[in-house]
Amino acid sequence: MNVALKNKHKVLVINAGSSSIKYSLIEITQKNIIASGSIENIGETKDSSTNFADHEQALQYIFSTLKKSALINSENELLCIGHRVVHGGEHFQQPAIINAEVIENIRDTIVLAPLQNPANLLGIELAMKHFNTVTQVAVFDTTFHQTLPAHVYHYAVPKAWYEQHGVRRYGFHGTSHFYVAKKAAQYLCKPLETLNIISLHLGNGASITAIEKGKSVDTSMGMTPLEGLMMGSRCGDIDPALHFYLTNSQKMSLPEIETALNKHSGLKGICGENDMREVHKLADSGDKNAQLALDMYVYRIKKYLGSYFATLGHVDAIIFTGGIGENDAKLREQCCYNLGVLGITVNDSKNNSGKSNHTSSGCLEISDNNQAVAVLVIKTNEELEIALQSVACLDQEN
Numbered sequence: 001m002n003v004a005l006k007n008k009h010k011v012l013v014i015n016a017g018s019s020s021i022k023y024s025l026i027e028i029t030q031k032n033i034i035a036s037g038s039i040e041n042i043g044e045t046k047d048s049s050t051n052f053a054d055h056e057q058a059l060q061y062i063f064s065t066l067k068k069s070a071l072i073n074s075e076n077e078l079l080c081i082g083h084r085v086v087h088g089g090e091h092f093q094q095p096a097i098i099n100a101e102v103i104e105n106i107r108d109t110i111v112l113a114p115l116q117n118p119a120n121l122l123g124i125e126l127a128m129k130h131f132n133t134v135t136q137v138a139v140f141d142t143t144f145h146q147t148l149p150a151h152v153y154h155y156a157v158p159k160a161w162y163e164q165h166g167v168r169r170y171g172f173h174g175t176s177h178f179y180v181a182k183k184a185a186q187y188l189c190k191p192l193e194t195l196n197i198i199s200l201h202l203g204n205g206a207s208i209t210a211i212e213k214g215k216s217v218d219t220s221m222g223m224t225p226l227e228g229l230m231m232g233s234r235c236g237d238i239d240p241a242l243h244f245y246l247t248n249s250q251k252m253s254l255p256e257i258e259t260a261l262n263k264h265s266g267l268k269g270i271c272g273e274n275d276m277r278e279v280h281k282l283a284d285s286g287d288k289n290a291q292l293a294l295d296m297y298v299y300r301i302k303k304y305l306g307s308y309f310a311t312l313g314h315v316d317a318i319i320f321t322g323g324i325g326e327n328d329a330k331l332r333e334q335c336c337y338n339l340g341v342l343g344i345t346v347n348d349s350k351n352n353s354g355k356s357n358h359t360s361s362g363c364l365e366i367s368d369n370n371q372a373v374a375v376l377v378i379k380t381n382e383e384l385e386i387a388l389q390s391v392a393c394l395d396q397e398n
């Protein structure tokens with residue numbers, strides 16, 4: 001890092017999603033989170049006390065609160081602002097320092113991620129207004145998956161759709177998969193470049209990634225974050241012919257279908273609840289739809305686990321992360337049930353031992369001793385990873 005940047009030791013990370021905004025202020029030398037927060041349900045009318053009509057209002061509030069607080073005494077303390085951008089298309093192979101050209105390229109990607117990238121872009125533009133002397137960096141969910149081989153990222157559709165319209169698998173949750181893979185390598189005391197890992201990010205959105213010698217070689221989310229595993233309210237894999245049937249025979253409109261597949265499907269579509277804790281409660285009280293939702297959720301994970309095992313041939317570690325992966329011992333046990341033949345086991349007492357048993361590196365190993373595959377629970381930290389990648393991007397430039 002050059003001398004001029006040395007005195008700047010804080011990084012602000014903005015994760016502006018479609019209905020929520022998360023932020024973290026990070027002391028970068030210690031990798032310490034000084035402050036973090038989130039504003040949820042933007043644009044919804046139900047909670048009048050914390051309600052923000054739109055992203056602009058919510059971001060204005062966050063930026064002016066941070067500026068007024070003692071947390072950021074002056075813009076000079078900020079080394080940079082790191083922005084999560086969901087879709088980088090094929091254009092962005094690396095994080096990028098934001099300038100007019102980068103903004104235009106992100107804007108061009110909106111067609112691929114109409115639900116996510118507009119909010120990300122607004123976050124960037126407002127941050128530039130509020131902190132106009134601070135360097136801003138875009139970190140993309142898609143960059144970790146730029147190593148997918150062509151036979152994995154192509155869909156079996158007319159090739160011209162790829163060449164002319166960018167139709168291909170891009171993959172998402174890249175910062176999280178990369179962060180936990182690095183943590184696993186630290187825990188196993190081996191270089192990441194020597195490890196084969198299957199990483200499961202199970203939060204409201206969910207994805208699974210096959211990592212070969214440290215590089216993403218397959219991932220369940222596709223051209224958009226709708227494909228793959230069953231999620232809180234997203235459908236995951238479905239038969240694309242369903243669209244023709246629903247539009248042609250059932251006269252549903254495309255916007256109706258789009259909303260249903262993104263917001264009213266997944267766990268919510270099957271049992272009415274998208275929070276996994278509530279789904280368990282319902283299932284435990286005998287609700288058959290909740291049990292069906294759980295069975296479907298676990299079955300699909302196992303199906304992907306099996307196929308990624310076949311893809312990788314040898315697996316050193318499986319990682320559970322995200323709100324569900326980190327906290328739901330019962331689900332972890334079910335996902336690994338009866339997979340002893342692959343060297344995957346879950347030890348009951350380790351699996352239920354809770355967060356206090358995490359090592360200092362933030363890992364909890366839940367497999368039996370001396371198994372071929374280490375099953376790990378690792379708390380993700382996308383904001384820290386965005387900060388680290390932003391700083392690395394600045395260092396490359398300077």
Ligand code: ADP
Nearest residue numbers: 202203204205274275276277322323324327328
């Ligand atoms: P996001 O994908 O929005 O970042 P998170 O990774 O925080 O979300 O995951 C949120 C989900 O984690 C919640 O919807 C909830 O279902 C699940 N979750 C949180 N705590 C638990 C828990 N103790 N047991 C089961 N699921 C949990």
